[in-house]
Amino acid sequence: MNSSISPDNLGASVTRDLANKLVPLFEEASAGAIAVDAEARITWINQSYMDVLGIRRLPDVLGRPIKEVIPTSRLQEVVRSGRPILLDIMELRGMHLVVTRLPIRDEQGRVTGGIAFVLYDDLQPLTPLVAKYRKLQRELDHARRALARRSTRYDMSDFVGLSPATLEVKRRARLAANRNTPVLLLGETGTGKEVLAQAIHASSARADQPFIAVNLAAIPENLLEAEFFGVAPGAYTGADKRTREGKFQLAHGGTLFLDEVGDMPLPMQAKLLRALQEKEVEPLGSNQPLKVDVRLIAATSRDLEGMIAEGAFRSDLYYRLNVLQLRVPPLRERLSDLGVLCEAILKHLAAENDLYAEITPEAVELLSGYDWPGNVRELRNVLEQALTLNEHVSVLGTRELEPLLPGERLALHAGDTPPGPVRRLADVVAEAEREAIRSALRANEGNKAAAARSLGISRSVLYEKLGKLSGNQDA
Numbered sequence: 001m002n003s004s005i006s007p008d009n010l011g012a013s014v015t016r017d018l019a020n021k022l023v024p025l026f027e028e029a030s031a032g033a034i035a036v037d038a039e040a041r042i043t044w045i046n047q048s049y050m051d052v053l054g055i056r057r058l059p060d061v062l063g064r065p066i067k068e069v070i071p072t073s074r075l076q077e078v079v080r081s082g083r084p085i086l087l088d089i090m091e092l093r094g095m096h097l098v099v100t101r102l103p104i105r106d107e108q109g110r111v112t113g114g115i116a117f118v119l120y121d122d123l124q125p126l127t128p129l130v131a132k133y134r135k136l137q138r139e140l141d142h143a144r145r146a147l148a149r150r151s152t153r154y155d156m157s158d159f160v161g162l163s164p165a166t167l168e169v170k171r172r173a174r175l176a177a178n179r180n181t182p183v184l185l186l187g188e189t190g191t192g193k194e195v196l197a198q199a200i201h202a203s204s205a206r207a208d209q210p211f212i213a214v215n216l217a218a219i220p221e222n223l224l225e226a227e228f229f230g231v232a233p234g235a236y237t238g239a240d241k242r243t244r245e246g247k248f249q250l251a252h253g254g255t256l257f258l259d260e261v262g263d264m265p266l267p268m269q270a271k272l273l274r275a276l277q278e279k280e281v282e283p284l285g286s287n288q289p290l291k292v293d294v295r296l297i298a299a300t301s302r303d304l305e306g307m308i309a310e311g312a313f314r315s316d317l318y319y320r321l322n323v324l325q326l327r328v329p330p331l332r333e334r335l336s337d338l339g340v341l342c343e344a345i346l347k348h349l350a351a352e353n354d355l356y357a358e359i360t361p362e363a364v365e366l367l368s369g370y371d372w373p374g375n376v377r378e379l380r381n382v383l384e385q386a387l388t389l390n391e392h393v394s395v396l397g398t399r400e401l402e403p404l405l406p407g408e409r410l411a412l413h414a415g416d417t418p419p420g421p422v423r424r425l426a427d428v429v430a431e432a433e434r435e436a437i438r439s440a441l442r443a444n445e446g447n448k449a450a451a452a453r454s455l456g457i458s459r460s461v462l463y464e465k466l467g468k469l470s471g472n473q474d475a
């Protein structure tokens, strides 16, 4: 009965010796082996495969079409085409068999049958591979979806708060979402301007289209034009052979978010204004203007009207951007939101770090004694620090939070602190200055330009003061 896979049948391409050695080797190492003739009828099956299939007696299956015994087998295909199926996963009665199938040829190369080996009788040995494949597949799906939508992370529900000031800004944001006009978001750093910009896009008619953000404070001046309008192929020596799309082209049909628009240099302001008026852009090195359709949302923490008066911002651009203005209130004007804000932020941080966290009402009370120059971003940083420094605490109380709040600012509100020893005015002022600079830097995550802005001083004055401070500390 074993005769049908005698080496003679294995054919021209494989030498007799090799076949003699290989078949038993495979048979032994595999979880089963079966052979068929040219009509795909079973001519041989080994004991281990019989065990896998639950076949008790050999005569029950010999001579029967393989499809009757193993409905999912593809040996028939192999016999018909003469081509092997080197690796396949075959489902059989809830099992996943990893199989390889080869045709058998005679000396003249004619297909006389086929043989199959079950390499593994479940996917277990392949599990790491399969898991990795599934993970990659998931990531790919996610990336594809995100790319298709250039999706936003936030929607209106992410702008948390129930204070009158918050409800009003959300009401205006919803109004803005229903219209196609430019929106100007004004507010201090960390108040949630970017959250609102995304939320407006996400609830607008353009929600399925791209949301593209450009941070004017983060891009060097000489790269701005290419960043906005793109670059034509071969526009300059070393330029890419392909067209590089600008933010305008990427945002086509959707929303373009100009973050820190007050940091836009004057020459770029002129170019942006022209693009907005013409509704078209010209990639660098091309003289073919492209039509673009974008909805603009701009944001800044700067005083644009003051900048206009100083000649640092173009009034004509300002009027284009300032069609619908939303003032995003600083946190100190909506301290009654602190409780829900803390809850929302802690929930988010906890989920990110796989833990559980909440906050006591007393701690919220403590936080509302502080004036939050860095707004929600600073609040988030404080809560994150509290969680990091108190690894084993899941309910944050005043004990965890008090050390993280700058003392002087709290004292201003508390009013009932006992009088300390009288100190030299210069020392007190220097200390207050040091503290203000430190909290501005912390609120702005170490960004010196932004810190200077929120302190109302120029960048160079801040550098000067930082230099002095470090000098003083050394002394």
Ligand SMILES: Nc1ncnc2c1ncn2[C@@H]1O[C@H](COP(=O)(O)OP(=O)(O)O)[C@@H](O)[C@H]1O
Pocket: 158, 159, 160, 161, 187, 188, 189, 190, 191, 192, 193, 194, 195, 196, 341, 344, 376, 377, 380
């Ligand atoms: N109303 C809010 N509700 C929840 N989180 C907020 C809110 N406002 C701001 N945040 C959070 O504070 C941080 C700063 O927000 P962002 O939009 O970048 O501020 P801005 O652009 O005004 O500087 C982000 O982590 C954001 O998720």
Ligand SMILES: [Mg+2]
Pocket: 190, 193, 194, 259
């Ligand atoms: Mg921002």
